[in-house]
Amino acid sequence: MISNSGDILRTESVMKTYMSGEIEVTALHKINIAIKKGEFTAIAGPSGSGKSTLLNLLSGLDRPSSGKVFIDQKPISDMSGNQLSDFRRDHIGFIFQSYNLIPVLTVKENIEYIMLIQGVPEAERAQRVNDVLKDVGLTTMGNRRPAQLSGGQQQRVAIARAVVSRPSIILADEPTANLDSVTADNLIDMMRSLNETKGITFLFSTHDKRIMDHSKRLIILKDGNIDSDT
């Protein structure tokens, strides 16, 4: 597990460039950022400001063009593909804008998936799935397929999936973008509650003012640079 004293995630002069046709585009300019345990942090900014790119680099889903990303004080450039996979499996939970559940698996199976690849015993898996379904208010929906759920319900399942493996941090990329305001409010409350009661660290990329308002820390990105960090 990641030590409680250190930063969970840290970047050192991280840069990301990519080619758009023949033109080199810089998505992030030498970003320095550190995320500590228990934070409820939002990264905001206009479209194209580099929010999702930063999230991808922090989670090890992508590698920086230069600079370093440290996960548990270790640079991810030193990690093999499998080590990165294992790290994400054990330490990072993901919530995506479009829910992104596996459509051929039931709600329970979707939630159980990460625990299965973690090797959690069957009885414990079942217990944790039932507990988390209760937490997100979907106790009766366990055997449904994602297509049989509303958008809000699917996002609750996504949160349950992210939470159930007991990660150190949950990275949420525009989690409320596709939801109506009531559902979005409920979800934000739920995530805030998980942060406060279970100490789960959340890092959001968002346009949603309600998330920004609930955040303990707000980082504004503009044109690939940190515009403010409050």
Place this chain on the structure above:
Amino acid sequence: MWLVIKLAWRNIFRNKRRTILSVLAIGVGLAAMMFADALIISLGETMVRSATEDFSGNAQIHQSEFVKNLEVEKVIVNSDQILEDLKNESELAGFTPRVLSYGMLTSTSDANNIIVYGIDPEQEKGVSRISQLMVKGDYLTAQDDRKILIGKKLADNLNIGIGDRVVVTVAKSGVGDLSQEMFRVGGIFSFGVREMDENVAFINLNVAQGILNLGSQIHEIALNFKDLNIPAQKHYPIATKYSKDGNVVSGWNKMFKDLAAILEFTQFSLGILAVILFGIIAFGIMNTLFMSLYERMFEFGVLRAVGTRPAVVARMILYEAFMLALVSSVAGVIMGFVLISFFSKYGIDYRGIEYAHLVFKDKIYPHFRLVQFILYPPCLIAFATLVGIYPAVYAAKIIPAVALRKK
């Protein structure tokens, strides 16, 4: 492990229409392969039967030098003992002794070179179909010592018919003197093969032995086997046992080298067909997997993001390839079974058609072989799984961040 298998199984039925079409396409390919095998094997057997069962037999025993130029003196060594021993051979369906010699058949108006065969009328029925191919007159009996059977074309050439007198001239064994004997045409046969209908005549074995001065000696023993494939083998018990003392046993593949070559080529063609069909199937499976993979790119991004190792993603694609091939094989085996069953009952009618100097006398009845069920489907499944390696490696190499942008 089980979750990955479950995922793979459910994934292949995600786009039902596409999966059904793929299963049908692959299944039809497998069924075609099974049917081609059944047809080609049956075609080969029908050709061999057409070539051997009218007259020659599936195999023959001769003195090793005899077949080069049919020298009358080159008789089978220890033929009496061999004929006695052959009665105990369980692999045989029948055998018959013969003598044969070049000769001349003369009618009152003309003459024709022939090969005259001395045959045992009763034993011959167990090997050849001369008795069934008579178009005029009657087949020989053991008592017919002045009766000769000639081909239809020969009868036309010599302008003779049933009851007409002819003279057979042959060279006697040992001394080389000419021997002439008068016969009456007792029957006219038609094999439908020019060489037989124009140049062959049959008389009783003991009469032929007499005019050739052979005593009880013979030139040829024609053998029919219960299993046609035995005499085509390189080594088989009867050949080993009787190919000694200057005698040689020749299977149909040695007697009809052109036919053996054609059948070998047919087998080769079956191999080429298998490669083509398996190639089509392989690309079909690869196409299906890639289409499915591109559609689910974002999902692979999610799976990788939540910590699924690349090897597990690759394994999932391989399982999908395996399961698609498995379902397709089941469909193919059912289709193949129905197809072969239908034609094995009703046959394919090529009767009267000449192919490779042979006239098909029976319908071709494709038939089942174990290999169609225990070799082709597993080969297809193994091949398809192998083909799945490419999309599997491709999926394993997906960069999660790139895949997550694909939705």
